[in-house]
Amino acid sequence: MKITAIKTYPVRIPLKPERRMISALGKHDVSNYLVLRIETDAGIEGAGEATVLCRWSGETVWGAQAIVDRVFTPLLIGQDPCDIETINQILDRTSQGNWFAKSALEMACWDIKGKAAAQPVYELLGGAVRSRSIKCRFSMGAYSLERAQRRTQELVAAGFTTIKVKVGTNPDEDVARVKMVRETMGPDLELTIDANSGWDAATAIAAMKRMSDYNVALFEQPTPRGDFAALAEVRRAIEPEIMADDICFDLADAKECIRNEACDVINVYPGKNGGISKTAAIVSYAAEHGIPCSIGSNLELDIASAAMCHAVVGCPNMNIEQYPGDILGPEYHEISIVKNPLKIEGPVITIPDSPGLGIEVDWGLVEAHAVD
Template sequence: MKITAIKTFPVRIPLKPEFRMVSALGKHDVSLYPIIRIETDSDVDGVGEATVIPRWSGETVWSAQAIIDEVFAPLLIGRDPYDIEGIDLVMDQAAQGNWFAKSAIEMACWDIQGKDQGKPVYSLLGGPVRSPKIRCRFSMGAYDPERARRRAKELIDLGFTTIKVKVGTVLEEDIERVRIVRETIGPDYDIVIDANCGFDVATAIEAANALKDCNVALFEQPTPRDDYHGLAEVRNSIAAEVMADDICFDASHAMQCIRHQACDVISVYPGKNGGLRKSLEIVKLAAEHGVACSIGSNLELDIASAAMCHLVLAHENMNVEKYPGDIMGPIYHSARIVKEPLEIEGPFITLSDRPGLGVDVDWGTVEEHLMS
């Protein structure tokens, strides 16, 4: 089997007003993502999605489209979509970074393999180790007090048992927000806070100590990127467990977290890591050193969300039972671009056992949302 074409379709899909995100990285009101289709000489196509946000990985919808169309596609035409490692090597030799663009191509190749063999991708990754019905937490933005109170109650009423609250903005406002959420939901539910690198070490420790009585279960990425020593210092100074996210894109970053004993859990997901194979590399490395992993998010649509679900099903160290992850992106958006969207009900997302990624793109809906 050979790749004959790689095509990109940049879409613009607004978030629903009640789901618009506010964090230390700023506001996210609309998603500008490239959807890709890989065609083969066997009449089996695969799809991928790059959930690019400039503040996160430095990629934009335009840069991702350009590097896929002008750099990666010419190098990959004629290659075997079954050769994931070889395709990753070609892309890594051609360009540094560009994690989400690379992931879109890689997930499309897995989609092709699954469709070709009549198997879901998680079977190609070793088979399922847990139920396809995955409990998630809900990521709540850095909202004003009244909105935070209202949203927290709504989420508990929907059945969520873990709520992630964005912090890393103004310390006093962050503390007030978390206190309001705890007051609203009571003592029996878990709270995670996520600073998205918004604090320095001293402020992160101050925030955690100020919130001791709120029983915060997990502090996600309290300190800036690249400061593994600082992350370890926070971990050794607070009661809550610490998750590494923005600081850990690849296996070398994961090894730095491990060497510094900087975290209790690592957030992984295909987009951030450059593909499913590289995510699994991190998950297995972390398992060897007794560090748990869970699934992160960048507000994905159904295609990338399906890839995330396959990753969760494929390895025991994707410890979503203890550390629920974020695979709620499709319901944040005002449109679904697949014919049979992933089932999302309350805190649960359910992956089908259909071949490949298990989602078929509705190209008519994609056409309606194409960027001009």
């Protein structure tokens, strides 16, 4: 089988007003993402999604489209999409970074490989090690106290047992928000926080001490990207466990986290890591060193969310039972661009056992929401 064409579609999908995100990275009201289709001479197509946010990875929908169209596509035409190792080698020797663009291409190849084998992607990763129904936490933005209280009440009523609160902005406001969420959700449900690299070590430690009475179970990415020593400093100084996320894009980053004893758990997902294969490699390496992994999110649409689910179902060390992840991106958006949206009921997302990624893109709807 050979790749014959790669077609790209920049799309603009608004978030539901009640789900719009506020964090240390700023506001996220509309998703400008890249959706792509890989065509083959066997008539099998694969879909991919680059969930790009400029302040997160430095990628934009326009840059992702340009590098896919002008750099990667000429090299991938004629390649076997089922030879994913070679596909990744081509992408990596051609470009540094560009994780989400690479991931979109790689997940589309996994989609094709699964369809060709008549198997879901998680079977190709070694088989299902957990249920296809995955229980998630809810990621709450850095909202006002009134909005945080109202959202917490709604989330508890919807069955969420873990709520993540965005912090990393103004410490006084963040502490007050965490206090409000804890008081509203009660003492028995799990509360985690995420600073998205918004604080230095001293600020993170001081803020966490002020939140010591709120039973925070996990502190995600308190310190800036690239500063492994700062993350380790916070880990030594506070009681809650530390999750590495923004600081860990590839296997080299994961090795530095572990070498510096900087975290208790590593957050991974295919977009950030450059593909499903690279996520699996990080998860496997972390397992060898006794570090559990969980799944993060960039507020994906159904395509990338399906890729995330397959990684969770197929990777044993994706310890979402103890550390619930974030795979609810489709529920944040006003529309779905697939004909069979992933089933989301409260905190639980379920992927089908269909071949490939298990989703069928509505290309007419994609074209309707494409932007110049």
